[in-house]
Amino acid sequence: MFTxxxxxxxxxxxxxxxxFIGAFLAMFIGIYTLEEALSVxxxxxxxxxxxxxxxxxxxxxxxxNMEDGYGSxxxxxxxxxxLAWSSFALAxxxxxxxxxxxxxxLSVxxxxxxxxxxxxxxxxxxxKTIRDNHEDDALQAVDAAEEL
Numbered sequence: 001m002f003t004x005x006x007x008x009x010x011x012x013x014x015x016x017x018x019x020f021i022g023a024f025l026a027m028f029i030g031i032y033t034l035e036e037a038l039s040v041x042x043x044x045x046x047x048x049x050x051x052x053x054x055x056x057x058x059x060x061x062x063x064x065n066m067e068d069g070y071g072s073x074x075x076x077x078x079x080x081x082x083l084a085w086s087s088f089a090l091a092x093x094x095x096x097x098x099x100x101x102x103x104x105x106l107s108v109x110x111x112x113x114x115x116x117x118x119x120x121x122x123x124x125x126x127x128k129t130i131r132d133n134h135e136d137d138a139l140q141a142v143d144a145a146e147e148l
Contacts, residue, residue: 007132016129020122024052027115036102043098044112051091051116055123058088063131092120 008016031044061084064075076084095116099109 006136008129016126020126023119023122047095052123054088054091055120056127058084059124059127
């Protein structure tokens with residue numbers, strides 16, 4: 001029986017959403033205001049979106065594989081797990097190669113580096129929080145049905 005205790009408080013859930021939205025907005029405001037050609041801005045936008053999506057997928061795959069354990073059938077194939085890890089590594093690498101090669105002062109490069117790391121971390125936290133809350137709600141519904 002579930003103890004009706006949620007893994008994430010409302011404050012933590014809010015923080016996860018707020019940090020993700022803040023990081024996402026900061027990255028794209030920075031890209032929008034960057035004084036570079038549209039092709040350069042497009043490169044950073046695509047890298048930021050790729051980094052965000054690959055972080056969500058990687059967090060899901062890692063958690064699925066940990067929950068599945070060693071004795072049961074895995075939800076994610078070895079190929080998909082490799083794809084998740086490699087796409088995340090490529091997205092991170094692509095973003096930082098672009099930052100290193102950006103013809104801007106170190107302060108601007110630092111802004112993009114920190115924002116990329118913040119966006120990555122907040123993507124992991126948000127994906128975990130959404131999944132935890134969804135699982136907790138499902139368990140609470142089962143407990144409520146059992147009490148009837």
